[in-house]
Amino acid sequence: MWLEAISWERLTDARADRIGKLTAADGGPWLRVAIDGAPTAHPEGLAARLADVLRIRGRSVQTVGTGGFLRPASLRYEFGPEDPDAYYDQWLDTGALWREVFNPLEADGSGRILPDLWDRPASRSDRSSAIQLASTSSATSSGCTQGASGKIRGLERRLTELMERHFPQLLTRVGIGPDSAATLLITMGDNPERLCSEASFAALCGVSPVEYSSGPQRHHRLNRGGERRANAALYRIVQTRLRFDARTRNYYERRTAEGKTRREIIRCLKRYAAREVFNLVRPGIGPHEAT
Structure with missing residues (x-):
């Protein structure tokens, strides 16, 4: 040789x-x-x-x-x-x-x-x-x-282990995977002073409607601000639930019958998903070990 x-x-x-x-x-x-x-x-x-x-x-x-x-x-x-x-x-x-x-x-x-x-x-x-x-x-x-x-698979396994160890309650919900959970947790950790309520977290993620009412007429428009990566994570959660979660599909069909468009329904579902995540990981409690 x-x-x-x-x-x-x-x-x-x-x-x-x-x-x-x-x-x-x-x-x-x-x-x-x-x-x-x-x-x-x-x-x-x-x-x-x-x-x-x-x-x-x-x-x-x-x-x-x-x-x-x-x-x-x-x-x-x-x-x-x-x-x-x-x-x-x-x-x-x-x-x-x-x-x-x-x-x-x-x-x-x-x-x-x-x-x-x-x-x-x-x-x-x-x-x-x-x-x-x-x-x-x-x-x-x-x-x-x-x-x-x-290498990517190894990092994903490591990320999954961290989520299961510190925030297992997130992974038990339909549509919330390690990637989306980590993105939302990073958004929370980077802005602790802004998280006064679930409504503030929704605004931080850009899923809270913005009112532009005039006189007796009340209107809301799309919130184009907020952390866009967290917004994308909520969008992935909603898309997964629309495919695999019967409760979400039933909600979608009901709101469609009421005359709502697909975009409007997805915005509502993203808002509900943000509320759910915030209540699962409430600021001040912090991470905990799985028992």
Whole structure:
């Protein structure tokens, strides 16, 4: 067996030398390079170093991280009734990655790619603009699809354990999973001075109606303020209950018969969900150990 001591710099230079001699297999103008590895290997760091070295050598490079193409939990839940493993197995939106990055870089492609599709920390669509690559550019895709899935599953198990240990009463209710429970608890913990009542918590989450009455007529409009991540967590709870909770479906049918729209009914259900969560985790009591 032949072993060679290597550093990040030597590894980067060696890969750059090899890439400098490569051409696209399909004969197109854009060379595509994928860098994969376990999370502990930090493939995104190697991709960034490699891109810097190639740019110094006069080659145009665009890096695309797989983290920008991860599906949010709310979208993975949509496949739940047909595929129970979708929540764990469909983290990476491979269809979007091919559509926005790899297909445009085919031999007959346009060369116009979208570097990221989803802002995971903000849990919203990214606002990045499409990029037109030069005909001599290289596109490096960094990520760890299997490694990232394993790491994410480990974090989810850890989060579930923490919720079951400190706030088990939340997980006993239909539609409240570890992710949504943690999001709502973080919102409470970040704003303890604002939680005077369940109504204040609803306002904090942006699910309390705002009155704009005039004279004898009383009207309410949608509250567009509040913590949007907590609002999204309540929305996921309501959507799950509409599918799997008979009491929620009965309420939905009754309010529909009264002439309410789907949006109005969902707003009411989000308000009820906020009240339920607040009463389960009342400020001042704090977390407790499960018995």
